[in-house]
Amino acid sequence: MGSFSLHASCLAKHNLPWSNGCSQNLNSLRIPALQRGPGFLSRKASKILAFYGLKSPPYALDALEPYMSKRLLETHWGEHHHGYVEGLNKQLEKNDILYSYTLDELVKVTYNNGNPLPEFNNAAQVWNHDFFWESMQPGGGGMPELGLLQQIEKDFGSFTNFKEKFIEASLSLFGSGWVWLVLKRQEKRLEVVKTSNAVNPIAWDDIPLMSLDTWEHAYYQDYKHDRGKYVNAFMNHLVSWHVVTARIIRAEAFVNLGEPKIPVA
Amino acid sequence: MALRTIVSRKTLAALGSGLRAEARLAASRGLVTFSLPDLPYDYGALEPAISAEIMQLHHQKHHQTYVTNYNKALEQLEDAMAKGDALAVVKLQSAIKFNGGGHINHSIFWKNLSPIREGGGEPPKGSLGWAIDTDLGSMEALVQRMNAEGAALQGSGWVWLGLDKDFKKLVVETTANQDPLVTKGANLVPLIGIDVWEHAYYLQYKNVKPDYLKNIWKVINWKYASEVYEKECH
Numbered sequence: 001m002g003s004f005s006l007h008a009s010c011l012a013k014h015n016l017p018w019s020n021g022c023s024q025n026l027n028s029l030r031i032p033a034l035q036r037g038p039g040f041l042s043r044k045a046s047k048i049l050a051f052y053g054l055k056s057p058p059y060a061l062d063a064l065e066p067y068m069s070k071r072l073l074e075t076h077w078g079e080h081h082h083g084y085v086e087g088l089n090k091q092l093e094k095n096d097i098l099y100s101y102t103l104d105e106l107v108k109v110t111y112n113n114g115n116p117l118p119e120f121n122n123a124a125q126v127w128n129h130d131f132f133w134e135s136m137q138p139g140g141g142g143m144p145e146l147g148l149l150q151q152i153e154k155d156f157g158s159f160t161n162f163k164e165k166f167i168e169a170s171l172s173l174f175g176s177g178w179v180w181l182v183l184k185r186q187e188k189r190l191e192v193v194k195t196s197n198a199v200n201p202i203a204w205d206d207i208p209l210m211s212l213d214t215w216e217h218a219y220y221q222d223y224k225h226d227r228g229k230y231v232n233a234f235m236n237h238l239v240s241w242h243v244v245t246a247r248i249i250r251a252e253a254f255v256n257l258g259e260p261k262i263p264v265a
Numbered sequence: 266m267a268l269r270t271i272v273s274r275k276t277l278a279a280l281g282s283g284l285r286a287e288a289r290l291a292a293s294r295g296l297v298t299f300s301l302p303d304l305p306y307d308y309g310a311l312e313p314a315i316s317a318e319i320m321q322l323h324h325q326k327h328h329q330t331y332v333t334n335y336n337k338a339l340e341q342l343e344d345a346m347a348k349g350d351a352l353a354v355v356k357l358q359s360a361i362k363f364n365g366g367g368h369i370n371h372s373i374f375w376k377n378l379s380p381i382r383e384g385g386g387e388p389p390k391g392s393l394g395w396a397i398d399t400d401l402g403s404m405e406a407l408v409q410r411m412n413a414e415g416a417a418l419q420g421s422g423w424v425w426l427g428l429d430k431d432f433k434k435l436v437v438e439t440t441a442n443q444d445p446l447v448t449k450g451a452n453l454v455p456l457i458g459i460d461v462w463e464h465a466y467y468l469q470y471k472n473v474k475p476d477y478l479k480n481i482w483k484v485i486n487w488k489y490a491s492e493v494y495e496k497e498c499h
Contacts, residue, residue, distance in 0.1 A: 079472045121419050174363045175442035176420040176463075197420035216421075216463035217472065225326040225464065 051092075052103065052126060054085045057133035064138055067233040072221040080217055081129040088122035095119070103127050104202060111203040124198035128178060128211065135210040137240035144241040147264035148248055151257065155190040163235055165192045166212075170231040176215040181244070183207040183251045188258075207251045210244045296343055298336045301329050302372055310380040314480040316469045324375070327464055331367030331443070338364055366443035370423060370458055377457050379486035389487040393456075393494040400435040407437070412478040414439050415461045425449075426457040426490070430497050454497055456490040 057077060062070035092099040098119060101109060107127050110120035143159055144152060156162035162181075169192050170179045177196040184191050184206050193201055201208050212234055219230035249264050304324055309317035338360040345353035379385040388394060388404055401407045407426065414437060415424040422441045429436050431452040438449045446455040459481060466477035 075471050083472065174359065175422075217467060220463060220467045221471075224468075225322055225330070 051089050052085055054082050055130050055133075057136075059136075059138055064136060064238060067222075067237045068136070069222050072219075075221065076213075076217060077129070077133070081126070084122045084125040084129065088119065088126055091119045091122060103130075107200055108203055108205075111199075121198045124200050124203075127202075128198065128200055128213070131208065132178075132211050132213050134243055135212075135240060136234070136238040137242065139237075140240045141235060141237040142241065144244060146245075147260045147262045148241070148245050150260055150262050151190060151248070151264075162190075162192070167228075167231050167235065169194050170212055170214055171228060173214050179212045179214060181209045181211075183209060183248065183255055185255055188255055207247075207255065209247045209251070210239060212239075296340060298339070299332050299368060301325075301332050302375065304375050306378075306380050306383070311378055311385070311484045314484045315378070315466075319464075319466065319468050322468075323371075323460075323465060328368070328371040331364045331371065334360065335364035335368050363443050366445045369445050370443055370460070373455055373458050374460055376489045377459075377486055378481075378484050379488070381484060384488055385484040385486055386482060387487060389491045391491060391495070392498060393487070393491040396435050396494065396498075401437070408482055410437050411457075411459065412475065415459055415478050416475050418461055421462040424459045424461055425453075425455055427453040427455050428494060428497055430454050433498055454493065456493055457485060 054077075057073070061073040061077070064073065098106060098110070103123065103126065106119070106123045110117040110123050112120070143149065149159065152159055152162050156165065166179060166181065173179060173194045173196075175196060177194060177199070180193045180195065180201055182191055182193050182201045183189075190209070193206075195201065212231065214227065214231075219227060223230040223233075245265055252264070301324070304320070307317075308320040308324070311320060338357055342354060342357050342361065345357065389397070394404075397404055397407055401410065411424050411426065418424065418439050418441075420441065422439055422444075423446075425436075425438045425440065425446045427436045427438055427446050427449075428434070429450065429452055435456075436450075436453065438446060438453065440446060440448060446453045446458070459478065461474065461478075466474065470477040
C-alpha cells in the first residue's frame with residue numbers, strides 16, 4: 001500500500017476549461033517517508049494523504065452581478081462547495097483505496113453503477129461545482145458560433161429549440177439536481193439531460209459540455225422561488241459558449257462527429 | 266388526516282354553448298380541484314424560529330405552485346383517461362406524485378407548526394408522550410434522531426415521525442422530494458413532518474440546516490400530533 005500518484009495534469013494551470021478537475025493542493029500533500037525494515041531491501045511507506053482543494057471560479061465573486069450576486073456566490077462557493085471539499089477530504093482520510101484516484105475516476109468509481117458509495121455525494125458535488133463555475137462567465141449568454149452552432153442545429157433543429165428544451169428541463173426537474181448539455185458518446189449527438197442530486201453524466205461515460213445547478217441554494221438568495229427567472233438569466237447572460245466550444249473541441253478527440261461543414265473554432 | 270380544501274366543480278353553465286362531447290362528459294362527471302389551505306396563524310407568528318419572509322414565500326409561492334400544478338395534472342389525467350391514452354396517463358404519474366405529494370405534505374406541515382403562545386413546542390402529554398418514551402427512548406432521543414436524519418438527507422425531502430398503525434409503533438422515516446410518508450409503507454400515518462427542502466430554511470439559515478432543525482422544535486405543534494395518534498390508537 002502507499003503508492004504515490006500525482007497526475008501531470010494536476011500541475012497544469014488549473015483555470016483551463018478542459019482541466020480534468022483534479023485540483024490537488026500541492027501544499028498539503030504529504031510525501032511518504034521511506035522506512036527501512038529489518039531486511040535491507042524491504043521498504044514501508046507511511047500513510048499518504050491526498051487532499052482536494054477548493055478551486056476558485058475563473059472570475060471574481062462579484063463579476064456575475066447582477067445575474068448572480070456576490071452574496072450568493074460567497075455562500076454557494078464559500079460554504080456549500082467548500083463544505084463538499086472538506087467533507088470529501090475527511091472521507092478520503094479514512095479510505096486507503098479511494099484517495100489515489102483522480103476526481104473524475106473517483107466520481108465514476110463511487111457512483112458504483114447506480115448504487116453509490118458514501119463518498120459519491122461529496123466527490124460528485126465537488127466535480128459538479130468546479131464544472132458549473134467554469135460553465136459561466138461575465139458577459140456570457142448570447143449564441144454559440146461556427147461548428148458548435150452547427151452541431152446544435154443538427155441535433156436540436158435550431159438554437160431556439162435547444163434553448164427551449166434546456167429551459168423546460170430546468171423547470172420540470174423535481175427536487176434538487178442539475179441540467180446538462182452533454183455529448184452522448186454512443187449516439188454521437190448532443191442532448192439535454194437532467195440528473196438528480198449529485199448525479200453526473202460522466203458516471204455513464206458521456207461528456208458534459210455545460211451545466212446549470214438547479215438546487216434551490218443555487219438561486220434562492222437572488223431569485224427566491226422563481227427558478228424560471230434564474231434559468232433565463234443563466235441562458236441570456238451567464239453561460240459561456242467559449243468554454244463549451246473548448247470542451248467540444250476536446251470531446252471530438254474521443255467521439256467522431258464526422259466532418260463538419262464549418263470547423264468548430 | 267383532514268385536509269381543509271375548498272372543492273369546486275366545473276359546471277355546465279360555465280361552459281359555452283358549442284360544447285364538444287368530451288368536455289360535456291368531463292364537466293358532468295365533475296373534476297374535483299384543490300386550493301391552497303389557509304394558515305391557522307400569521308406569517309410572522311413563528312418568529313424567530315421561522316421567519317415571516319420564509320413562511321409567506323413557502324405558503325403563497327411554493328405550496329400554491331404545487332396546488333396549481335396538481336390541478337393541471339389532474340385535468341390532463343382526466344383528459345387522457347377519457348381518450349384512453351394509456352401512454353399519456355403513465356407519463357403524468359410523476360407530475361401527480363410530485364405536485365400532489367407537495368400539496369399533501371405541506372398541508373400537514375402547516376398543522377405541525379404553531380406559535381409558542383398557542384402551545385408550539387410544548388411536549389405531548391398522554392399516550393403519545395408515553396409512546397415516544399417506549400418506542401424511541403425519550404423525547405431527546407427522538408429529536409436527536411430526526412435532526413440527524415434530516416441533516417444527513419441529501420438533496421430535497423422530508424423527515425417524519427410516523428405511526429405504523431398495524432404494529433402501533435412509532436417510526437422515524439425520511440422521504441425524498443415530495444414523496445408522502447405512505448411511499449415508505451402503506452400502513453404509515455404521518456404525525457410530524459419537517460420540510461428539509463432548502464426553500465424551507467435558506468433565507469434565514471442559509472446552508473446551516475442543523476440550526477434550522479434545532480430551532481423548529483420550538484414551534485412544533487404536538488397537540489395536532491397527539492390528536493392524530495389517539496385517533497389511530499384508541
